[in-house]
Amino acid sequence: MEEGLQQFKADFFKALAHPLRIRILELLVDGQKSVNEIQDCLDKEGSAVSQQLSVLRAKNIVYGVKEGKKVYYSLSDPMIGELLGVAKDIFNNHLINTITRLEEMTINESDEENT
Known part of the structure; x- marks a missing residue:
């Protein structure tokens, strides 16, 4: 059981180990944001933001909710x-x-x- 927890922690911190992912999370602390809002706040290309959101989503650190054509991201916890x-x-x-x-x-x- 302890090994599983340690592995979870290691994987969790690996997912955080990128400056752009940290910046995205800091934005989401204030509430949900669309991909476009995140891109505008960070002044980054869509592909870079989408790639980092994908990593965070894969580790269940953020989740997205689709509303029409937009996806809004929030912190999972x-x-x-x-x-x-x-x-x-x-x-x-x-x-x-x-x-x-x-x-x-x-x-x-x-x-x-x-x-």
């Missing part, structure tokens, strides 16, 4: 938005730590020059 928020927080923490280390290095170099 609102917790995906929370996950993206946590990832942003982790990024910010890493950035803060890196800035702090750089500042400490600069202070140490300055102290060495003054002695």
Whole structure:
């Protein structure tokens, strides 16, 4: 059972492992969007957006609902938005730590020059 869960997690994160897919998901956090709306927001070609939506659909991360000639995409689980928020927080923490280390290095170099 544990192996199945680990495989699911690995496959899930592989599906997220593309900047354009992340950008699509970030757009969908605010609610459903048509393919055209996604393309316009991202200023990307239809084929690129469709290809990435296909990957996300295959992993059940998003789903599409056809209304007339348009397909509207939504997140399959609102917790995906929370996950993206946590990832942003982790990024910010890493950035803060890196800035702090750089500042400490600069202070140490300055102290060495003054002695």
